[in-house]
Amino acid sequence: MQGKLQLSGRGVGCVRGGREVFSRLDFEATSGEVVAVVGRNGSGKTSLLRLIAGLLVPAGGTIVLEGGNPEMTLPEQCHYLGHRDALKPALTVAENLSFWADFLGGERADAAESLATVGLDHATHLPAGFLSAGQRRRLSLARLLTVRRPVWLLDEPTNALDVAGQDMFGSLMQQHLARGGMIIAATHGPLGVETRELRIGEMA
Amino acid sequence: MTPLSALIRRDIKIALRVGGGALIGVLFFLTVVVLMPFAVGPDLALLSRLGPAILWLGALLASLLTLDRLFMSDHEDGSLDLITMSRTPLELACAAKALAHWLAAGLPLIVATPVLGLLLNLDMVATGAVALTLLAGTPALTFTGMIGAALAVTLHRGGLLMAVLVLPLSIPVLIFGVAASQAAIVGPMTFGAPFSILCALSLVSLVIGPFAAAASLKHGLD
Numbered sequence: 001m002q003g004k005l006q007l008s009g010r011g012v013g014c015v016r017g018g019r020e021v022f023s024r025l026d027f028e029a030t031s032g033e034v035v036a037v038v039g040r041n042g043s044g045k046t047s048l049l050r051l052i053a054g055l056l057v058p059a060g061g062t063i064v065l066e067g068g069n070p071e072m073t074l075p076e077q078c079h080y081l082g083h084r085d086a087l088k089p090a091l092t093v094a095e096n097l098s099f100w101a102d103f104l105g106g107e108r109a110d111a112a113e114s115l116a117t118v119g120l121d122h123a124t125h126l127p128a129g130f131l132s133a134g135q136r137r138r139l140s141l142a143r144l145l146t147v148r149r150p151v152w153l154l155d156e157p158t159n160a161l162d163v164a165g166q167d168m169f170g171s172l173m174q175q176h177l178a179r180g181g182m183i184i185a186a187t188h189g190p191l192g193v194e195t196r197e198l199r200i201g202e203m204a
Numbered sequence: 205m206t207p208l209s210a211l212i213r214r215d216i217k218i219a220l221r222v223g224g225g226a227l228i229g230v231l232f233f234l235t236v237v238v239l240m241p242f243a244v245g246p247d248l249a250l251l252s253r254l255g256p257a258i259l260w261l262g263a264l265l266a267s268l269l270t271l272d273r274l275f276m277s278d279h280e281d282g283s284l285d286l287i288t289m290s291r292t293p294l295e296l297a298c299a300a301k302a303l304a305h306w307l308a309a310g311l312p313l314i315v316a317t318p319v320l321g322l323l324l325n326l327d328m329v330a331t332g333a334v335a336l337t338l339l340a341g342t343p344a345l346t347f348t349g350m351i352g353a354a355l356a357v358t359l360h361r362g363g364l365l366m367a368v369l370v371l372p373l374s375i376p377v378l379i380f381g382v383a384a385s386q387a388a389i390v391g392p393m394t395f396g397a398p399f400s401i402l403c404a405l406s407l408v409s410l411v412i413g414p415f416a417a418a419a420s421l422k423h424g425l426d
Contacts, residue, residue, distance in 0.1 A: 055285055055425055075289040084282030090221040091214070102210035104290055 005031045005067045005150055005182055007052070007074075012061035014047045021047050022200050023060070029184055031067075031150075032177045036195035037186045043201025045186035046082070049153045052184065053080040068150060079149040081157055085136045086143075089129030093120055093139055096128050100143050107148040114145035118168065133160040141169060144176075152176060154185040158192075166192055207292045208300045215304035225270030226308040232269055233313050236262040237320040248325045255324035256334050256385035262320075263313045263338055264378055267345045270309055272366040274301060274353035275421065284357070284421070294421060299414040302350045310342040326389075333388035333395070337402060341381040344406040347413030348373040354417035358424025377405055 013023035021044035029035045037045045050056040054075035118138040170192030219226040278284040321331030352370035384398035
């Protein structure tokens with residue numbers, strides 16, 4: 001897909017609502033690596049992911065991606081999978097997915113194939129409003145597969161997934177890493193792949 | 205498909221589906237205009253004199269009715285995060301969303317105008333004039349209203365703020381819209397002058413609206 005990627009944060013600080021969440025945080029991530037961001041509730045795991053995604057403005061420090069597409073900014077090379085699924089209940093499963101594929105653009109895989117991979121191929125014409133929480137999460141994962149982005153920012157990605165879903169997600173992450181991608185995930189539980197821990201917040 | 209046309213198509217599709225906002229506006233417009241003759245009474249001359257103003261007022265309120273949800277639903281389900289991160293400049297994405305809203309919620313009002321003109325004793329010329337001024341003026345309502353919709357997302361206060369912020373901005377549009385319609389129907393002013401100002405208001409808001417809305421959304425990143 002591309003050469004070796006190196007994401008590095010130097011002295012990153014985050015202030016939310018007048019409260020310092022974390023400060024002078026250094027982190028590294030390279031291609032083929034999963035960084036698991038761990039810490040207690042409220043320690044700033046989600047904030048860190050949103051900082052990388054450009055959805056929050058850092059209170060200090062820099063975050064740079066080396067080795068990526070020089071014409072694109074860091075957020076443009078990221079997939080952000082947050083607590084909210086970015087799905088429209090009125091649109092069908094296939095419409096939701098094809099909208100994001102068209103809107104996000106860039107290199108893409110076959111949408112129908114991605115839906116089959118996440119186990120939603122039987123529900124393509126169902127409005128997304130009828131999906132269960134686990135199915136919605138699977139549909140969001142199909143977005144990550146359909147639109148190729150080297151950096152995945154995942155916020156508690158295994159939430160609502162059943163055991164089979166977690167296994168499926170584990171193998172999806174392996175494939176992504178094998179293609180030279182990197183993953184930064186905020187999580188409380190095991191992800192099913194080898195990870196490097198990044199601890200944030202004060203130790204309990 | 206380009207990102208912007210995908211966004212426009214998606215928003216129109218959602219608006220036209222069950223539970224979308226497109227029909228609510230037309231229904232509201234219909235209700236206001238149908239009730240007006242009952243309130244004013246059977247004086248046909250009075251009705252036709254008030255007609256353009258009633259149509260304009262109904263269209264203004266109807267087009268603002270669903271506008272506060274323009275960014276709110278995308279904000280609530282996380283779509284706005286992905287739109288902000290994408291390669292598409294946020295200004296263009298805002299403009300595309302407003303255009304989609306106008307096509308789904310504004311255009312039906314203009315289509316309904318000739319039918320409603322009958323209820324207000326307006327003749328063909330008068331109805332045509334009102335429809336033409338609405339066609340020129342409603343984009344201004346949508347694109348200025350978009351600023352309020354963006355602020356409503358950033359400031360976490362919904363509809364009330366929207367009304368307070370946007371209604372003053374829509375007053376000039378209302379004034380020149382009704383003035384142009386009246387000029388075409390009874391004179392003595394020429395139709396051209398107020399109509400040109402109305403078009404100018406639309407063009408200005410077409411430029412300023414997306415930038416102001418995008419600035420507000422970027423500032424409120426959260």
